Amino acid sequence: MSHHPTIAVVGSGPIGSAYARVLVEQLPDARVVMFEAGPQLTAIPGESVRNIPDPDEKQRARELSQGPQSGALRESLGIPAGVVVEGMFTARQGTHLLDFGGEGSAHAPTFPAAAAATNVGGQGAHWTCATPSPAFSEKIAFIPDEEWDDLLATAKDLLHVQSAAFADSAVGEGIRSLLEEEFGDELPEGYGPGTLPVAGDPQPDGSMRWAGADVVLGPLIDPASPLSERFTLHDLSFVRRIVVEGDRAIGVEVEDLRTKETRFVGADLVVVAADAFRTPQLLWASGIRPVALGRYLTEHHVVITTIAVDADRIGRFASEQDLEAEIARRSLNPADPVAAVNRIPFSEPDHPFSLQVMYAENPPFQLDPTHPAAGNRWGYVNMGYGVRKHPRVEDGVTFSDDELDYRGLPNMTIEYALTDVENAEIAEATELLRRAGGALGTFVAEPRLLPNGSSLHYMGTTRIGETDDGTSVADPWSRVWGVDGLVVGGNGVIPTANTMNPTLMSVAVAVRGARKAAEDLS
Ligand code: FAD
Secondary structure, three states: OOOOOEEEEEOOOHHHHHHHHHHHHHOOOOEEEEEOOOOOOOOOOOOOHHHOOOHHHHHHHHHHOOHHHOHHHHHHHOOOHHHOOOOOOOOOOOOEEOOOOOOOOOEOOOOOOOEEOOOOOHHHHOOOOEOOOOOHHHOOOOOOHHHHHHHHHHHHHHHOEEOOOOOOOHHHHHHHHHHHHHHHHHOOOOOOOEEOOEEEEEOOOOOEEEOOHHHHHHHHHOOOOHHHHHEEEEOOEEEEEEEEEOOEEEEEEEEEOOOOOEEEEEOOEEEEOOOOOHHHHHHHHOOOOOOOOOEOOEOEEEEEEEEEEOHHHHHOOOOHHHHHHHHHHHOOOOOOOOOOEEEEOOEOOOEOEEEEEEEEOOOOOOOOOOOOOOOOOOOEEEEEEEEEOOOOOOOEEEEEEEEEOOOOOEEEEEEOOOOHHHHHHHHHHHHHHHHHHHHHEEEEEEEEEOOOOOOOOOEOOOOEOOOOOOOOOEOOOOEEOOOEOEEEOOHHHOOOOOOOOOHHHHHHHHHHHHHHHHHHHO
């Protein structure tokens, strides 16, 4: 092992960034080189696009992240114009569908909303920043409880998590009180309605600077810090292959998407954090094919609705003055007007769901001006229950050696189905959503189940496990079974059935993997 180890990180999202940060901090002689297939969007690498004040610039940053669905910007991203059809629909802004319908598109008829972001900071430049912690069976049983606590605390520091964001909003408190009246008696102590932790830094004017991979990288991208001298980030650099010699990863083959030149970069450790579909794809393309690779795909299904908040009901807890204060605060950042964020967390055995409750000035869709709830003075609540998917080997992504995708990697086909178990829990969550909505006001949209893939939280495809028994891809420290010097990171490592936003959990697992990798390298 070299005394000056080089670590190659594939992917610049929050997880690749967590590996980079911990490894540079823990290994005084190590260098980290990070490769990102997408472009850098902001002057500070990996910053959340939600912080961009100018609406046109924000829009452009989102389009630049949409890979094959970037329209006219596509060729500047090194994506050949000829391989993609025009006019297809896009996914959530800043992301691109895997099954976008053009030539070289993935096949995902049973998981149609599957999407990714291709840019510095990954999906972490576009995320909502909700950062709940896993609870009960969502946690990974082989990681001891005290270690979980420590890993989650470190992950919260890395992501700048605020556990009481917007807690001073009287309207937010009113919403919690109404939910408490409806559900309080049924929920265990400590698991009732509360504020939703979010990642960001509250500003003196009451607005939020949302966190992205930038805050995780921290000193690594601060030119004033000596740590920045041992970290390099290359954007528009697409890793085509992990190079393996014998049973050890020795580096990566990287294509510079500006010059189209491909070079080999040697490394003592390769960390692949390229999202839950492209990480297993890259392993497959490199001939690394554990039987569980791509299998056991899960997400959390989402049942959502929008409610116009009822003046009389909320008026029992919040005054006209409180509402004025709320409106004044929202007007500080009209481009990102979400204010109070609340939730009811997962608890077992009786509430295996996560409810996320976002208070907003407008519904997320155009409401007919003649609708009785249009222009509701007390605003709207967009809320949804996350419902778990129980892991099954049948659900997953496969890769073709014969058909290539638009980048020239083995193309993906996703196969996925809900079982009776999930359908029963979805029905239960829909009932709970009706009750929650009824407690807060009037339904503006009927509760509905979003199409598979809509959560954007894909898990299980590179799951970690205790033994190499064919049901996992990597060991408890995220080291790929059978290949030395290769670690996987991201939501794909999560082997459990989750109902919540998984990024905090994946950063925690990454911290564990990075600490072990630092030990292995020193
Ligand atoms: P990503 O952030 O996806 O980054 C992976 C990166 O790898 C990408 O930039 C990609 O371009 C790059 N890459 C892929 N292949 C290659 C290759 N071969 N070579 C080089 N680079 C490559 N999560 C939450 O927990 N809470 C939320 O509230 C939340 N809200 C969200 C809202 C939206 C709109 C979106 C889009 C996502 C949201 N998420 C949320 C999900 C969250 O953003 C992801 O969980 C998180 O970003 C995952 O981090 P990652 O580093 O594993 O992967």
